[in-house]
Amino acid sequence: MKKGRLELNIIAMALFIGLLFLFRITFDSYKMKILNLCGIYIILGLSLNLINGFTGLFSLGHAGFMAVGAYTAGLLTMSPAMKEMNFFMKPIVPFLAEVEWPFFPALLMAGVISALMGFLIGSPVLKLKDDYLAIATLGFSEIIRVIFTNTQSLTNGALGLKGLPIYTNIWWSWGAAIFTILFMVFLIKGSYGKALKAIREDEIAAEAMGINLFKHKVMSFTMGAFFAGIGGALLGNLLGTIDPNMFRFVLTFNILLIVVLGGIGSITGTVISAVVVTVAMEALRVLDETINFGFVTIQGIPGMRMVIFSLLLMIVILFYQQGLMGTKEFTWDWFFNGKGFRKTLKKEVK
Template sequence: MKKRDLILTLVSLILLFVCVYFADAYLDSYKVRILNLCAIYVILALSMNLVNGFTGLFSLGHAGFMAVGAYTTALLTMPPLVKAQNFFMAPLIKPLDSITLPFLPALLIAGVLSALVGFLIGAPALRLKGDYLAIATLGFAEIIRVIFTNTQSLTNGALGLKGIPVTTNLWWSFGIAVITVILIGSLINSSFGRALKAIREDEIAAESMGINIFRHKVLSFTIGAFFAGIGGGLLGNLLGTVDPLMFRFFLTFNILLIIILGGMGSITGSIISAFIITIAGEALRFLDESITIGSLYIPGIPGLRMVVFSALLMVVVLFFRQGIMGTNEFTWDKLFNRLQKKPAAGGGNN
């Protein structure tokens, strides 16, 4: 990286955390919650884009990895008394009933455990391709959800977990989002990342160049599961409660929507799209409620928000077939080139 680019990146990060400080200090809890969700969806979108966008796989199992991360972080951070209150039907297995860890170690353990589950799922499933892989990963995610629903002494079953310490704040979510962007960006720009892109473009050609297709796919899938577990842990400790119904296919669909809108294979696109979709989804909530304009009364229609939101997304996808960014990334050179570009002189053909 050029010295100029490094300085500008550091200045941008400082400005970001200055904004985080003022947001944390002066915004109300609702707006802070939305910003936290934006940052968490950045992490989840990047983890899924690594698998679906950069490696060219079609995985739909992200909700399962998020569930593993959310439950693991919750169980490791909840005090023993709160655990006893939750597990009144069947006691929590030992030694989890008496273990309480700080948030960061619990989050890392959740990520590692999610990565392990991702490896165990990916090893057999990644021998499939295309729609077959999508169906297999979707099935595994549903299996995880059903297991969590029926393991009363480990996850409290369908009742879920309540009273989880609300540890996630803007510093945690944006800090980990920045770290995720840096790590995945470095990974994509390494020789490993170039091998993933080669697999995405043409598996046969990549294999003929000596790339171990299966090993790279499994590693990509495992790393994606790790960050999905981290995102799930942040989400659980933001909401203060988790239950198996939170981790249905609809959650995976939301993340898939973010990476498609932002651009499959674009880190910048995933970041932009995560903020757009999260904020727009909340901004349109007034459509579900009754509206009074002068003497005109318009009754609320439940679900109208999602209808309008889906229509807007369809329009965007029609005009941006490859997403907002396609496979492009933001760079300082591109920004300066665009700013320094002089307008063409009139009176002639360009």
């Protein structure tokens, strides 16, 4: 089995790309948007899992890094004419007025600026632990949102940015998602990944083994912020409009939900959970509307979607306290051996 893993990976990748081609042909615009959101939330879930799951830090500032990435890519990709239409209350700063970049360099710059913000925020904040770290990162996230709301000449303030070019498609979102998955796999399997896990399990023991706690924490926080910026940029150029209210704490909570549901410290779990949660949130919208079965009509109840979704989450967490995958990962041996899957489920139930 070990000798054929590379071949199996290549075959699986080819089949998945073929599946994306099929989806692109058969899905309508609404379903394609959901599929794009699945890829984006995989990126966001993995970036938060790197910080919270693999390093053991409790960060609640992801929405702030997403905002930085979304605004950076948005301002760099908008045409000068569209910027002039958006910034009618106060002119945009001169050094951005005539700038119009292709999407790929703008996407990379969004990640770099977010990573820089992560480094600047993480350097002083990561000396805190547990609840204090969570409060501090949440505070910085809100500070970023408030700054974006009040910098009229840079971000257009509370009005936000409208008419962003719709560059994000299935290849951008899922290409970035696949890259993020591969990056996470190689990172966690390497020496840095082992060091991050050691910090998560016992900081004192990790430091005694010669691991530089501050360096690895800042590195993890910065890389998580980078991918959060990428995810925010993809989201902004998918929706075509952004404003500061999009990046409230609720957005961080949704990403944290994906991480916890899939399993804190599991790449596979985050990928599965991101797809399931994104699709379920849209599929359950039918509960908010009137349903006609022909022989009976059921009146929809606004908000029922979230009630049912919350109940389903409670049921899953009751049976799988460590999430769907716990800390387990997908392997081909596990796939071809049904017993391995059953053993994993039994361990999680216990």
